[in-house]
Amino acid sequence: xxPQETARQQLGxxxxxxxxxxxxxxxFLGALSIALSxxxxxxxxxxxxxxxxxxxxxxxxxxxxxxxFPQPTQGIERYxxxxxxxxxxRRRRRPWGGPGPEAVQIGLDxxxxxxxxxxxxAASEDLVERLVKSRGxxxxxxxxxxxVKGNSFDYLYGVLLRIAHRMVDAGEFSDGSLPHYLAVxxxxxxxxxxxxxxxxxxxxxxxxxxxxxxxxxxxxxxRALFRWLCEVSRSGNAELVLNxxxxxxxxxxxxxxxxxxxxxxVDPEFRLFDPDDVQNLIPDPDNPTxxxxxxxxxxxxxxxxxxxxxxxxxxxxRSRR
Amino acid sequence: MSRDSRELREVLSAAxxxxxxxxxxxxxxxxxxxxxxxxxxxDEAGTPRGELRWTTPWSALPSDDxxxxxxxxxxxxxxxxxxxxxxxxxxxxxxxDKVLERLGRRYPRAAAFTGEHPVxxxxxxxxxRQPLTRFYELVALRRxxxxxxxxxxxxxxxIGARRGDTGHVRVRCLPSDARGTVFAVAAYSRDTRFQLVxxxxxxxxxxxxxxxxxxxxxxxxxxxxxxxGAAFGPERRAWSAIxxxxxxxxxxxxxxxxxxxxVEISGPADRVERRLATAARMVEKTAxxxxxxxxxxxxxxxxxxxxxxGKDVPIRFDAWAEEPSRVLAALRGLAGGGPASEGYPSAAxxxxxxxxxxxxxxxxxxxxxxxxxxxxARPPCPPRxxxxxxxPCPRRRDWRVELRRLRRxxxxxLAAVHDRAVQTAHADDSAWHELGGGPPADLDDLDDLDxxxxxxxxxxxxxxxxxxxxxxxxxx
Numbered sequence: 091x092x093p094q095e096t097a098r099q100q101l102g103x104x105x106x107x108x109x110x111x112x113x114x115x116x117x118f119l120g121a122l123s124i125a126l127s128x129x130x131x132x133x134x135x136x137x138x139x140x141x142x143x144x145x146x147x148x149x150x151x152x153x154x155x156x157x158x159f160p161q162p163t164q165g166i167e168r169y170x171x172x173x174x175x176x177x178x179x180r181r182r183r184r185p186w187g188g189p190g191p192e193a194v195q196i197g198l199d200x201x202x203x204x205x206x207x208x209x210x211x212a213a214s215e216d217l218v219e220r221l222v223k224s225r226g227x228x229x230x231x232x233x234x235x236x237x238v239k240g241n242s243f244d245y246l247y248g249v250l251l252r253i254a255h256r257m258v259d260a261g262e263f264s265d266g267s268l269p270h271y272l273a274v275x276x277x278x279x280x281x282x283x284x285x286x287x288x289x290x291x292x293x294x295x296x297x298x299x300x301x302x303x304x305x306x307x308x309x310x311x312x313r314a315l316f317r318w319l320c321e322v323s324r325s326g327n328a329e330l331v332l333n334x335x336x337x338x339x340x341x342x343x344x345x346x347x348x349x350x351x352x353x354x355x356v357d358p359e360f361r362l363f364d365p366d367d368v369q370n371l372i373p374d375p376d377n378p379t380x381x382x383x384x385x386x387x388x389x390x391x392x393x394x395x396x397x398x399x400x401x402x403x404x405x406x407x408r409s410r411r
Numbered sequence: 412m413s414r415d416s417r418e419l420r421e422v423l424s425a426a427x428x429x430x431x432x433x434x435x436x437x438x439x440x441x442x443x444x445x446x447x448x449x450x451x452x453x454d455e456a457g458t459p460r461g462e463l464r465w466t467t468p469w470s471a472l473p474s475d476d477x478x479x480x481x482x483x484x485x486x487x488x489x490x491x492x493x494x495x496x497x498x499x500x501x502x503x504x505x506x507x508d509k510v511l512e513r514l515g516r517r518y519p520r521a522a523a524f525t526g527e528h529p530v531x532x533x534x535x536x537x538x539x540r541q542p543l544t545r546f547y548e549l550v551a552l553r554r555x556x557x558x559x560x561x562x563x564x565x566x567x568x569x570i571g572a573r574r575g576d577t578g579h580v581r582v583r584c585l586p587s588d589a590r591g592t593v594f595a596v597a598a599y600s601r602d603t604r605f606q607l608v609x610x611x612x613x614x615x616x617x618x619x620x621x622x623x624x625x626x627x628x629x630x631x632x633x634x635x636x637x638x639x640g641a642a643f644g645p646e647r648r649a650w651s652a653i654x655x656x657x658x659x660x661x662x663x664x665x666x667x668x669x670x671x672x673x674v675e676i677s678g679p680a681d682r683v684e685r686r687l688a689t690a691a692r693m694v695e696k697t698a699x700x701x702x703x704x705x706x707x708x709x710x711x712x713x714x715x716x717x718x719x720x721g722k723d724v725p726i727r728f729d730a731w732a733e734e735p736s737r738v739l740a741a742l743r744g745l746a747g748g749g750p751a752s753e754g755y756p757s758a759a760x761x762x763x764x765x766x767x768x769x770x771x772x773x774x775x776x777x778x779x780x781x782x783x784x785x786x787x788a789r790p791p792c793p794p795r796x797x798x799x800x801x802x803p804c805p806r807r808r809d810w811r812v813e814l815r816r817l818r819r820x821x822x823x824x825l826a827a828v829h830d831r832a833v834q835t836a837h838a839d840d841s842a843w844h845e846l847g848g849g850p851p852a853d854l855d856d857l858d859d860l861d862x863x864x865x866x867x868x869x870x871x872x873x874x875x876x877x878x879x880x881x882x883x884x885x886x887x
Contacts, residue, residue, distance in 0.1 A: 282796045358719055366795035367803050372717065378756045378834075384718045384802075 109230030120149030121351035125389035133175035142170040157383035196400040226399035233319040273395030279350040312346035353388030416526030437495035440530035441507040456598040456606035458630035461534040494521040539628035545598040551884040558660040582882035611643035669777040675787030677713035683750040698735035707738040714754035722752035761791035762810035781823040782869035788833035790842040827851035
């Protein structure tokens, strides 16, 4: 890493994406900008260099415009984006006038490695290096994939031990936990199978604040859903994933989110969630082996883990200063 | 003194008319080549019959007159209440006349005749010109309540009818076995039991026939109005065997039927063509079996448009309870038009097909049983999102509910032909099993035999071994 790059990284918060192949890491990033636009809470995502800006444009337009999924990452993609907006709770101008608060700018240095590099091979060294240097991790857990393949544990275990090893060497494992913040994102909430599981567990509540009336799983219940989904994994090893998270991370630095990058289907005419017709993913009529997005993209819980990590890391920086 | 041929005919005719019960008439024929003894009687059906009971050439008779006479007397048998008729026709030399004279003395009450025409030909004419002494009826079937079949007689000729008289009857021939439909004529009177006169079988295409029955002679009825080339053959089965082959019940569908072909027209062109061709084969086969009794409905369908720019392939009724020829033309038109848009590949609007067919049947009932044949590749849409991940019907119709609704009518059966060659998102074809009430026929494996079985499953074609041996009486 050259000095310029080092300096740039220090400005932002190094957040890494982590997940099995096909868990939707790239799509998640593509949905991030769309989600911020949909929320209309003043937050926006801008690139901090030309390649990252181009990538941001492509990811978002593929997803929202073309209604197709971004091509999976080859190797490790790095996106340097800035999350810009009013700080939470400070959006209103002061009633007595005067200048408003300064815009908050949170630098994001997102790493999106292809899922394959998590496997225990030589290439994974680079990933480990990047995870070690990051302090925020977005871990995507794909329950559908896990149900079919049951290999989350395989992807997690080796890498986690290597990180731990590096942290021990660097003296950052003294309290027995990694220093990272971890946002565990249960993806594909738009999949009927995931939704039905959550419904059966009575973890779903209607989103009364949102205009569309999407179902939601509150962050407090997300962990329970995660636990259940681990229990039904194909290999039975997914339970270990939960235990490992518990063992390697500080409890207060882990949050669970039930997410969807594309959201549920919403009829453009009625603009309301229909519990009888939720699926926003269909086979592409031109190429039935591929899937495409059926209607508008309404990401669920995509910004929340990112902003949470960014805020926690920013707070950490402030406390260090 | 002997009398001539004309008088002989009159006497014979009167004598045959008088025959009945156990009475018979013996005719001694002293012919050109020898001596014959005929016995005339009426059989159980009242049909006059002439039977040559004994015959011998002149050369075989003893040369001694007394011995020769005795041989003839022996052949005549014991004296009956009716004395024999003695007939000499062109006998060789004067031997016949001499025997006639001597036999006249042996049977003093017997009438004696001389003539030129052979006795057998004269007897044939006399019998043929006899009036009927009983009603002649065609034995047919009638469908009673709940489809129960009963044997009935349809009068062809009244008592007194003669050679050349005609009668008319309208019957429906149903699918028959290889022997064909049996046309049986029975004799009936108030005093006698039903007696079979004749039974012949003919292989006819199922359908309605207006027949003309002509009385050729007592015991012989000729039926006209049959298709060219069709010919009667002997029916050798015992009457009891024919009767036992009659099914106890007859579904109305065997008489009239309504075939509804619902064909999915989305997909690869060659597959759509094959589906349409299969529907056409089904129509042709059923129409051939139910001549004049089949109405056909044709509808095409495809997938719903599940999103704004999706390709919608709506249900189109190309024919409703039309004649088969009209539907076959419509099928050709559909095939010529090419396939509809591929659209959503995972399901098609079968649930809407079921609903709309049920609606139409309620609004415009069609006589007879209806049979819905579904020919397609994609399964129906579920009523709501489910783990199949197939998008739900935009109208939230539930195909299982619609299926039950149709089946509750009690007058419709369903069968399915599944186009398995077209891969859908879900290989599971359990929906097709449910729709067809069993494993669906495979579009690519459907030969003529399978088409027939499919027709049988739809209750439009006869089940194997389930034929109707007698014609069904049709109102005129």
